[in-house]
Amino acid sequence: MLTLFDIGLHFPERVEKIGAVAEELALSQDQTRMYARFFGFESFRCDPEQALAPLLHKAARLVLERNEELGERLTHVVYCHTLPSTAVFSGDTHSVLEPFFAQGLEAFSVTMNHCATGLTALSILEEILTDDGVALVLIGEKAFHRVVRVIENATIMGEAGCALLVGRGVGPYRILGSATSHDGRFACITGRPGDDSLSAFADSYVDFACESIQRALTRFGVGLADIRCVMPHNVNIPSWTQIARQIGLDPHRILLSTIGRYGHCFGADPFINLQHARQQGVVGPSDIALLFSIGLGATASSALIEVQ
Structure with missing residues (x-):
């Protein structure tokens, strides 16, 4: 571990x-x-x-x-x-x-x-x-x-x-597990204006995120009730509100406060949010957090963290 x-x-x-x-x-x-x-x-x-x-x-x-x-x-x-x-x-x-x-x-x-x-x-x-x-x-x-x-x-x-x-050893965050899911339909997406795949990706985005989160939690052997907070990628607030509603999670348990301050900082967002949550006392010892991000492609990756 x-x-x-x-x-x-x-x-x-x-x-x-x-x-x-x-x-x-x-x-x-x-x-x-x-x-x-x-x-x-x-x-x-x-x-x-x-x-x-x-x-x-x-x-x-x-x-x-x-x-x-x-x-x-x-x-x-x-x-x-x-x-x-x-x-x-x-x-x-x-x-x-x-x-x-x-x-x-x-x-x-x-x-x-x-x-x-x-x-x-x-x-x-x-x-x-x-x-x-x-x-x-x-x-x-x-x-x-x-x-x-x-x-x-x-x-x-x-x-x-x-x-x-x-x-490996004693430290502030134990990484209990990690998981990755793919949707190969969007393997050639570029994100550039005019990319024909963008519209279909947007239509599938929330469902893909929800399915990936549920699949990851099953792999980790935990439920939403076990998660203190989700540390997301900073794509935008409405997307995460929809995801929360669809999986039955209180939106206040998704840390979205850094979106307005920093925007979407590529792959760094979940770690920015974890650091911010720890500094603000949102998470503390024994809390479990889910770090989650989606990348064009489409790939969803997550890590389950236990705060020490």
Whole structure:
């Protein structure tokens, strides 16, 4: 059984209000009102002047400086990203991992489950980590273009660097299990405007999420009554309200308060929400939380966490 030892988050200092970036994102007045009033987006952290590697390395330094003994046991570094390529015609993925290659660590990139990749990586680490091994998981990317930032009538991306320390032993979060589901009908979806698959994906989205949550809970051997809180991906508020209603969960048990502050930060959202919930006292010792995310493709990944 794995333990999540620590979560490090780094956000760009630059704050964008949705009204201020509407023109840049080619949003009409009606779309801007929809994203703000209906979907719940207010502001985002996004800095075009900050490169990808520093965004992630600052998050990594936070957890490594707080956990020097765990850092000495570090064996693997995993970079999880939503986009198959995280920069335009550059070796930016390599620049993220280069400092760790130089230390002789096993470093690799994981993608293709899109925004669910960060949770999917936990099942990989469960298989490859030794009893003494520790992995640094890096999650995040740049929202460098409108096509990357906006999924029509669904969500808007923000930027965050997220770093996790994962291994075996005593720590604040026990990872009780992880699960992944796929819907292969949308394997070729791109998310770009004009993608013919987007409409069908949107129509199936809530059902796919509900089925994936129920399947995961069955696999974990728990029920909704056992879950203190769901730490979701920040797609939008109405989608999660529909999901909650359909599975019979009180919407107040889904942590949605960071959507307005940060937007959808690719694969980092469930961990942002877990950190926020712990800091705000929403979850405490012995509570069980479900981390959940859906990625285009379509993939749904989840992890069951027990707070220590």
